[in-house]
Amino acid sequence: MCQIKKEFFIQNATEVAPKILGMKICRITKNGEFKTGIIVETEAYMQDDPACHAFNGITKRTAPMFEEGGISYVYLIYGIHYCLNIVTGIKGSGQAVLIRAIDLQKSSFEASGPGKLCKYLDIKKDQNGILFSKENNLWLEKGIEVPDNRIGSSHRVGISKGIDYNWRFFIKNNLYVSKLK
Template sequence: MRALSSSFFARPAEVVGPELIGCRLVKRQTGGSLLWGVVVETEAYSQAEPACHGFRSRTKRNATLFGPPGHWYVYLTYGIHHCVNVVTDRDDWANGVLLRAIALPTEPPRIAAGPGLLARRFGIDLSHNAQPVAEDTGLWLSEASGPPGVLVESARVGIKQGLDLPWRWMLAGHPSLSKPVVPLQPRSD
């Protein structure tokens, strides 16, 4: 389960997001064993749109999201849940993909069905923020083992702006998805 190269992440989030479906999230456990699961749901965020943490400005909290690509951007939401993102695109441009759901082959389907559950099951917290997505850090993404299945896109969830962008991808009908498909909202230009 070799890590994806840093060049894989050096592309816009809306390109990387659907290509992460079917890839594996891998974490080296204490003692050397590997915990892994298949990515079944992602969402993309870009500085150019208002739902992105970097839309307004760079802050101490969101600085990791501004690059370089191929690093983890982990933040705490509602003061209790960690959310795991991988930084994409280029330096000085806030761009990333949120990992929304992972399917672990030998565990119940809902164990990592949502960003907070995913982070909890893999033991990912703020100590992983700004770390490279690489084997030597103990937390990485590896290639898909084959075609993932039918890919569905929808509106993102848990946000109030940017609902007109089809930047959420998931495996159709998978039992580990965090939420059902959400229809796009029409633009109000």
């Protein structure tokens, strides 16, 4: 399959987040194992959004978010779980799309939720700031077509600021999408 080119990510996170639903995320782990899944849930974060890590500007942690779209932004939450984001937009715009869940299609391992997804794909801090590409063993490819009427949106999960933004996108009726309480 053909990998998604860097130029695709030079648009706002709110545009990229629903467009990557149905795409395949591919990873070759350090031990050479190929892993893949269909992206079924995402969240967009823009710099003017108080829930966005880039909201307060550039720091050592958020520096990748201010690079040109197409690179990874990986961070640790609760001191134990990694989260994988794709930086979007033009250089300096401070935005990214969190990949919340993938469908492994017949695998027994569950990759619903950003922490489980990163565990499955063996994503850690050393993947932070790398270009999504085959050369870096982490890339996106075309996957399945998701018609607009199968894409849902809602408020994002697990945040206390910016809760009015409906920037969580998901494939409706997919088993691996987070259930809202």
